[in-house]
Amino acid sequence: MSEFELPPNYVSASNDFRSDTFTTPTSEMIQVALSATKGDAVYGEDTDTVLLEKTIAKTFGYDAGLFCVSGTLSNQIALRTHLTQPPYSILCDYRAHVYTHEAAGLAILSQSMVVPVIPSNGNYLTLEDIQSHYIPDDGDIHGAPTRVISLENTLHGILYPLEELFRIRTWCKANNLLLHCDGARIFNACAESGVPSKQFAEIFDSISVCLSKSVGAPIGSVLVGDVKFIKKANHFRKQQGGGIRQSGMISRMALYCVDGDWKEKIRYSHSLAHNLAAFCKQEGIPLESPADTNFVFIDLQKAKMDPDVLVKKGLKYGVKLMGGRVSFHYQISNESLEKVKLAVKESFEYAKTHPYSQNGPTQIYRSESTEKMDVDGNAIRDIKTYKY
Ligand SMILES: Cc1ncc(COP(=O)(O)O)c(C=O)c1O
Ligand SMILES: C[C@@H](O)[C@H](N)C(=O)O
Numbered sequence: 001m002s003e004f005e006l007p008p009n010y011v012s013a014s015n016d017f018r019s020d021t022f023t024t025p026t027s028e029m030i031q032v033a034l035s036a037t038k039g040d041a042v043y044g045e046d047t048d049t050v051l052l053e054k055t056i057a058k059t060f061g062y063d064a065g066l067f068c069v070s071g072t073l074s075n076q077i078a079l080r081t082h083l084t085q086p087p088y089s090i091l092c093d094y095r096a097h098v099y100t101h102e103a104a105g106l107a108i109l110s111q112s113m114v115v116p117v118i119p120s121n122g123n124y125l126t127l128e129d130i131q132s133h134y135i136p137d138d139g140d141i142h143g144a145p146t147r148v149i150s151l152e153n154t155l156h157g158i159l160y161p162l163e164e165l166f167r168i169r170t171w172c173k174a175n176n177l178l179l180h181c182d183g184a185r186i187f188n189a190c191a192e193s194g195v196p197s198k199q200f201a202e203i204f205d206s207i208s209v210c211l212s213k214s215v216g217a218p219i220g221s222v223l224v225g226d227v228k229f230i231k232k233a234n235h236f237r238k239q240q241g242g243g244i245r246q247s248g249m250i251s252r253m254a255l256y257c258v259d260g261d262w263k264e265k266i267r268y269s270h271s272l273a274h275n276l277a278a279f280c281k282q283e284g285i286p287l288e289s290p291a292d293t294n295f296v297f298i299d300l301q302k303a304k305m306d307p308d309v310l311v312k313k314g315l316k317y318g319v320k321l322m323g324g325r326v327s328f329h330y331q332i333s334n335e336s337l338e339k340v341k342l343a344v345k346e347s348f349e350y351a352k353t354h355p356y357s358q359n360g361p362t363q364i365y366r367s368e369s370t371e372k373m374d375v376d377g378n379a380i381r382d383i384k385t386y387k388y
Pocket of ligand 2: 018019020021101364
């Protein structure tokens with residue numbers, strides 16, 4: 001095996017539970033990309049990219065969209081565009097991706113303070129949580145007034161109740177605050193809740209719609225909002241190096257995914273997650289949060305489970321895990337689900353005699369596992385068992 005060749009079970013997504021970002025482009029996707037348009041998207045001349053932007057904007061009820069190569073870029077330029085006169089701050093859930101996993105983009109690009117809030121119900125921010133933590137623009141020169149409430153739907157796979165979103169929307173309008181949605185899993189929210197995608201335009205001023213997550217595209221997100229907002233966001237996208245040229249091929253692959261039966265694909269992945277959650281309940285394995293959609297967050301702290309043991313048990317059965325978060329996507333096989341159950345159960349049993357003290361909630365990313373072995377116990381040389 002060459003030093004760069006991965007073992008067979010490392011090239012498929014069917015056993016990859018690390019994230020729904022690990023789906024791989026299908027041969028059909030690659031085939032349609034061959035007939036993609038070839039214009040320069042910076043000049044708005046790539047038809048497939050313009051079509052993708054219009055399609056996603058229309059799907060979610062907005063007037064304009066902007067193709068971004070990642071959800072991080074889409075989120076960060078959205079929030080930068082909303083923020084106009086510092087000092088200001090953004091309020092979000094303490095687990096929000098824009099705060100925890102976008103490398104301090106809010107501090108650097110937007111020079112914004114962040115007010116991270118722990119939801120009083122443990123799952124999602126209520127209007128009362130926001131009201132008791134936001135910073136009013138009342139002329140107090142000590143403060144950095146809240147300008148944007150940035151929510152995530154879903155967050156850690158938890159569905160945001162629509163009525164709560166409307167309560168927050170009404171209050172934000174009355175208090176001149178903007179609402180952004182990190183919609184990395186907005187398609188999951190739509191598929192599971194039945195809320196029409198267009199209804200989110202009544203709530204959020206902008207949504208970062210990821211295509212590279214559960215919908216299964218290899219690359220990209222589309223930021224949606226009104227025309228003036230998207231025009232300015234485009235300026236920040238260029239500034240951040242996100243103005244890519246012939247993006248037709250990746251746009252066409254994304255269009256293939258959104259034109260397809262994404263609801264069916266996503267509902268399949270949710271059924272697998274619900275199956276694992278039911279198994280955990282049956283075995284007495286605690287979960288950190290409700291498994292509403294495509295994630296199962298095992299409460300490692302409560303179970304005193306060592307995430308490294310869980311990863312190694314996964315390798316023993318030939319499935320890829322990153323820690324306590326078990327992610328599902330449409331390419332996961334039923335066979336792999338059964339293997340994950342074995343790994344989770346064995347790790348839980350092991351913890352009973354080898355309790356591990358986990359500091360704080362489940363870490364999505366973890367350092368590389370100490371040992372690497374395949375199903376037959378052979379060492380797997382130089383393979384990262386985690387994305388980071
Ligand atoms: C909730 C959430 N928001 C945003 C992102 C950023 O997306 P990307 O990895 O494409 O930058 C991710 C991760 O993929 C995510 O999980
Ligand atoms: C954690 C985050 O960066 C990544 N989007 C994931 O969900 O795997």
